[in-house]
Amino acid sequence: MTQVIIDGKPCAAEEGETLLVVARREGIDIPAFCFEESLASYGACRMCLVEVVKGARPGITTSCTLQAADGLEVLTETPEITGLRKALIELYLAQAPRAESIKALARRYGVEKTRFARKVVKEDPLQNRCILCGLCVRVCGEIMGAGAINYIGRGQFTEINTPFYEENEACMGCGACAEVCPTGAIALEDRTDTRVMKSWSETKVPLARCAACGTFFAPVPFTRYAHEKLDPGILDALKDLCPACRSKAAARKAILLKKEGVIPPEPELQA
């Protein structure tokens, strides 16, 4: 355990822990777009700037790449930092003019408009909300192991999408990308038995149907992934059930076990 001082407040931290995480735990709200605890720090969005006033390298730096160490003292909001953040917000307002989270941050910092040309693309698959933070690409590749999407092109024309802008069978339809996106840019839609990843070139993924109640509940490739990677011990009889029916079946089994002390027959399944 070590102690760092954030905005004058002593905070306990693990040695080497990310300062942004420590601050958040303490209820200090440092804006950040490209940080996700399950991934290595990326330092791309520059929103999480803080000023190190005491520490190995004093000066302004990104708190998502700053490691807690004894005696570290930082300030999260100084006039200089506020100025930098405002400039960043202007840039983001231009890059992603429809992103609600950017607009909310702009309100928080009193940024009313941007000096830069707003980039509005007609029929943008990412709804003019993408700030290219890279989280969706990294979650899809590094965590889910699918690698369905990536950066395309370079410079001001960089976009995120599937290769060749075509439906990509590498996509499991898990929606982890949409889950981590800081600006709500990624659109997907469940149409009865199919999940449509609208932002990813309309990639279509079939949905699995619950063997008991018949509702479509999760993308087929993702249920396979979940059985293999997340929950390998799951009973075969529970595999084809939606979460609600699964817990019902599991509860029933538990009750029967208690009551009769015998292993009950498999839960009966209606087609």
Next chain:
Amino acid sequence: MDTARLNEIVERYPAPAGKILGILEQVQREVGYLPKDILQFLAKRLEVSLSELYSLATFYSFFTLAPLGEHVVTVCMGTACHVKGAPELVATLKRLLGVEVDEVTRDGKFLLTTEDNHFSLTSARCFGACSMAPVLRVDNKIFGYITPDRIPAILEQFGWKESQHRGS
């Protein structure tokens, strides 16, 4: 390019996954572009995602996803050349090469190839030869102070024939 040749290129590297750029470069040189089926093959062979290869292929200007003609005419669209009339050069070249269809990609880049595959026309940002603006390049040769009326003579050096290439 057949699978045997592709495997040969891949096997040249002890750790092929770390040498993706080298492999793609070789394919681009030999085939003249990066065909989709080759990228798909390499993704499997190198155990990387297709999206990653596509990302690299679209990042580096050296790679193209469409076939290039035998001679590549590149017009500089840097600021100086632009001001000095590069757009007129492009218009003239399109007419002389008979590639008037506009196939501009989302990022404003274009790659137009004549029907006989003899010429491709494309643009680039600053060549670093602003003092001779406007400039154009055919293959590796740079031509400066270009005016539209000088273009036919330049193209002729590379096998351009008015009767064969000129659009209507």
